[in-house]
Amino acid sequence: MNTLANGIDTAEAGAAAAITADIRDRADPALVRADRVEQLYSQLPLGMAATVVIGVISAMELHEGRLLELVLFWGSLLGLVVVLHALLYLGYRNDTKRHLNTGQWLRWLGIGAFAAGATWGFAAAVFFPSHADERQVFLAFLLAGVLSGGIPMYAASWPVFAAYAAAIALPFTYVLATFGNRLFAEIALLIPLFYGVSVAIAFRLNGVFVSGYRLRHAYQRQLIELQEARRQIEASGRKLTLFAERAPIAVLELDAQGTIHDVNHAAEILFGYAADELIGHSAKRIVRPKHHADFDREWGAMIANRAPVAGVKVRNPRRDGIDVVCEWTVTPLVNPDGTIISVIAQGRDITAQLEAERMKKEFTSTLSHELRTPLTSIIGSLQLINAGVLGEVPKDVTELTEVAERNGQRLLDLINDILDIEKIESGKLTLVPEVIRVDELVREAMLLNKGFGDRFHVRFQPRGTLLESEVTADRKRLLQVMTNLLSNAAKFSPEGEVVEISTEQANGILRVGVHDRGPGIPEAFRARIFGRFNQADSTATRQKGGTGLGLAICKRLVEMMQGRIGFQDRDGGGSTFWFELPRHA
């Protein structure tokens, strides 16, 4: 399946998975807790007002028959609790970072709730035992009221409610249990049950609150992400439109039947049709009639496979009848259910590229044949003269014919090197691997290049005993590498010097080294020595010959034979050029 179709599949699968999973899990727990604390504090003013009102009514009711001081003390205690709650509320509201300090504010509220509960519990403990029946009923009603009133107050945190209610229920239970009255003792047994039910209700309410807050935050987050996704989709859409409009390649949108639905500006220019002349028509409009059957077959296969096709070269007729060769990439956009949404066809005009390739091939062929044929006559004639086949020739004439032959050979080397590098770089060079004895190869190379060495008064000589190891390589091309290294060494060595050739092996690798006493490789030239048309000193090209392609060719040839090539300074002056090849097992 194509990449775009995959993208759609993945997006759909992801969305489905997100829907299936509990969306509430996406809520940030810190934000949910901040909301709960906010809810608890928002209830405080109402709670404080209710406390004051109930406290005043209770004080008025309870002070009859009791010590006024005790009622005043309790009233003051309740007042203090209300004031502390008010301070707590103001402190919370003024804290700009309250959403970050939710733990601390929740603890303070818990302490406040417990204190409020304890104040009511104190009333139960102090006022219940000594009052008349009707006041005891009032007190019991009052306590039940403030306890159950705490449920909505503290529903956003059931532990806070549990602390508040416990502070009320515990003293009241104790008082009832120790009152000495059987009825009260039975009520005392019911209070823990009542407490437990209240805490359970608070716990459930707490769950509802938490769930609500989690949903709210999850949806908020989802909304933000959706907005971001929408923004990105819009941006992508704008980008895609821009790409399609400004792209130098023709872009066509088609349906599964091959009818064109949209084209970009480049397509109009390439095929010479206005968009209106293409939209609504079959893509066959830009296919030669004799190829319609092929088009139908390949289009059908692409639609059936739901798979993109790339690199299809088609000769497309323009409106003016001239053909352009396009390389097409055709991509069906497929829904998860397999429906084709549309097909995007992108075509690149490669007419000029093909023409350039044809011209390059023709040029190479010309180089190969048309230049080599006259060179055969030139070099051949000069060789026959210089070899004395035609008899004695005056010395001055011989000198000149030798110069001509040498330069003819140089021209031939250049042509051969250019052909070689072109063949290597276009991947057209094929090697003929065979098992080669390295010592034999080195001796053959020395023999082949003896004449070249003699010309520069340099002698080739093996260093120590040459290894009889074998490598798998192309003999002709490896000899070309050796010839290159030996001729370079000869060219740059002082007259009378010896160029040594060594063979070494280690870890299954065989290394052949060519050691000269030349001037060495200048630092600035080292990095590009294996590049094309590179010589350390361009004047050397003229003085010593060479195209500057030799080492570039050697590097590529050795690498094609799974080896590597390099150089290093030689102790005592000069350079060592080496190549390594895997030893034949």
Place this chain on the structure above:
Amino acid sequence: MPERPLQRISYVEDDEDIQRIVRMSLERVGKMTVDVVSDPLTAIGRMTSFKPDLVMLDWMMPGMDGPTLFKKMKLEPDTAKLPVVFITAKAAQRDLDELQALGAVGTISKPFSPKDLPDQLRAIWAKLP
């Protein structure tokens, strides 16, 4: 290896300069007898009368190229079994492989060394059954 030494060469080549060099090389250096044919269309008749030991063919010639001439030679009883060496400026391995596939006993690339040409031909001759 054939019992007799390589002596008679028939060379089909349209380029007069190269004809001259090859003739000089084979006659003066190699001490061989050479019949040079300029027109490939008359080559088979010339070979039939000259009776060469070995034939050298250029690849690209006007009228008929070397490989086509080689195929026609194979159809004629007098020339069918003559060993053929191609001498060509084509350098691609693919081209050389094509010649081997046709049954050529050797290929010599242009430019060749006239000094060494006789020895090259003798080396090919020596490998023949």
